[in-house]
Amino acid sequence: MRRAGRRAAAVAVWALPAAFLAVFFLYPVGTILFEGLDGRGLDRLVELGGRASFRSVAWFTLWQAVASTVLTVLVALPGAHLLARRRFRGKALLRAVTTVPFVLPTVVVGGAFLAVFERLGLDDGPLRLTRTAGAILVAHVFFNVAVVLRTVGTFWEGLDPRADEQARVLGATPWQAFRWVTWPALRPAVAAAASIVFLFCFTSFGVVLVLGGPARATLETEVWRHAVSRGDLASATAVALVQLAAVVAAVVASNHLQRRRAVVQRPVRRVPLPRAGRGLLAGNLSLLAAVLGLPVVVLVERSLRQLGGGSGGGWSGGWTLGHYAALADRVNLLPVSALEALGNSLLFAVVAGGVATVVGGLAAVVVVHGRRAVARAFDLGMMLPLGVSAVTLGFGMLLALDEPPLDLRSSRWLVPVAHSLVGVPFVMRTVVPTLRSVDQRLREAASTLGASPARVRREVDCPLALRALAVGAAFSVAVSLGEFGATSFLPRHPDRLTAPLALFRLLGVPGGALRGQAMALAVVLMVLTAAAVLVIEGGRRGSVRGDW
């Protein structure tokens, strides 16, 4: 009896994550492929390709992603240098703070930039940024600076500074030393980071929808427009297919670059870093503050300002907490109050975090302890949801889980499950290296001291894994709180509206009548996700080693 129970548990360890992946990822994405590539789907694809409007959307998607990537790298490189090569007070804080934008909800960032443009008078007139490509580029830089700072900065830290010093001794100016010695060594890391940023920008949805407006559509927003606004699922499927193909190509290229990067680095002896010069520090910090800090500051300021009849976009001078109080009020536009939407989001986030922790934790056990082939299949398979865009996930679910045999779209739990698809790989990638880092001799020592295998696992592996799980769970919660792309395809129950969706609708209200409330809601969302990130940062500084 006990033995049978144990065997059932052993099966569940791999069967549960496998079934989860199959039902909520493979089946929906497979449905897009299947319906997009059958006879009628192909016809639609060909017809779509002939349309000039579609071609301009595809072209815009590509060039905005390339331009955003180049800008992001240019803004982030000096900061990466600062973090990798200089010593200054508040470095750990800077590192943590610059990470926050990366996990801020896309709609919050969109709202923040709308506020900045308004504040700086860039929402109209000759320097108008609102509803232009420029707005999208700036917001993408905001989002992705952290990616480049992290990956390139860490790699740079690992490079031997003496190569650069040697070049200086040999007569190279600082610029020549960078150009001829540091840059060639750094290039693979920059390329890898850039490819990730490119992927994010290429699949960006919330930012484009909020800041670009109807005139600035990308493949992602086109899927949404066809499927949700116009109910034309066939066209949406065709666009989604093009998008999927492009993303897969980009992922393959990015993986290729990553692998090349992994070969280059070798450990170096730590040397004390020189203190950062005041000019370098001030220049860098003000650049980062302008790009990263300004939107946050303006957002907070706007959420605390009274709406008035005066000039300047209808904002008067007085301070107020009224917008926050108004979050509890029902407005005509929304089926529930903003506060209720926040409640939904928190509930969903907790559920998504729980699901991701269980599924990702089990998957991690399979990857570490399972047979080689199974372990590799899990390692790869569970990462797949990260390789497609949120819109693809959401649209696939809309297509596949909408009708029997699996009519789950009416279930209130589909939203958190969709959110957890992104959380699972992060949980897994955080737990696996931690479990692997456990010194095998520790386990052996425990065994020779008389501990049974189960006891060894409990005494040695579990305490470490728990911390990693907590970090992964916090990340899942942060992702879920801000998730917009997939969610925008899913809810059928109006009263299950999530906070990002509510925010999106509030931002869309013409004339800015509800702008104050929108800003207040954005601030609350921002604080919640930032809190989750700080939990992650705290955990990472401990013994948890994530691969991400």
Place this chain on the structure above:
Amino acid sequence: MNGAGPRVEGLAVEGLTVAFDGVRVLDGVDLSVAPGEVLVLLGPSGCGKSTLLRTVAGLERPTAGRVRWGDEDLTEVPTHLRQVGLVFQDHALFGHRDVAGNVGFALRVAGAEADVVAHRVARTLGLVGLAGFEGRRVDTLSGGEAQRVALARSLAAAPRVLLLDEPLGSLDRALRERLTDDLGVLLRRLGLAAIHVTHDHDEAFALADRIAVLGGGRIDRIGTPEEVWADPGTVHAARCLGHDNLVALDADGCCALGRLGDGPGTVLLRSDRLVLAGSGQGMAATVGAVARRAGRPVVGLLVGDLSVRVPVADGAPVPRSGDGVGLVVPAGAVVSLSG
């Protein structure tokens, strides 16, 4: 020197102080190295040797003091204009360039023509015994080869001062000794002012025109190898130079060997002056361990609670452990030390 003489040449370091976060790593160091002279900086790890080199190269900023070449003040001159060469222990070769790309780096930075670069690279590689290595990838080189390439890379820049930061430290002993000899010959042929940093006293004696012993961020002792060996001055310097027989004296200046000083302190017994004699001569002693250094027998003698190492003279019989012998301590064998 008065102003009418020839231009003063050579590197001078005056009152050099370097502090990191308020901790003084170097504390008022004075040094000078003439062209053609090899100064060996000897000291344990962490004594500030590398910092001194890095400051001379301009990679660290001194808190106080000056670095000069002749009467030209280099203290504020940026690294790339100082005309110094610096060779690191782990050579820091540019991994993405081949041997020629490494050795010719300085010339290309200076904007030399390609054929000039190629010519100089070939000549410099010949100088370090690596003719024909131009096309080799640096990650295929052995440790000794990589170190020669690093040296060639610095020499190709035609520096006025060559700074060598434990360049042989990562090599095995046999290779290190051979390269030490090669390096000594090369440095004298080139006539550069060179500062060579090491913690190995054998290497120091093999290379140096003068030796400076660094301790606690200060120069403990500086002089020719003979001078510093005969009179290290401080306990720290004596240890760094490889002296074995340091003897603590009590308040009356006495130890098991009798009265060797005027009061408490430490004296050095120069093992090259001590005489191992037959039983009955000098102080009665018992042979402890018998070891060999570079093939020559060295015996550890026990006199009371004191252990003294004495080399056995050429051709003399080697006593065995436990034998009773005599130890003669001539007046010139006792050197008093401070600190």
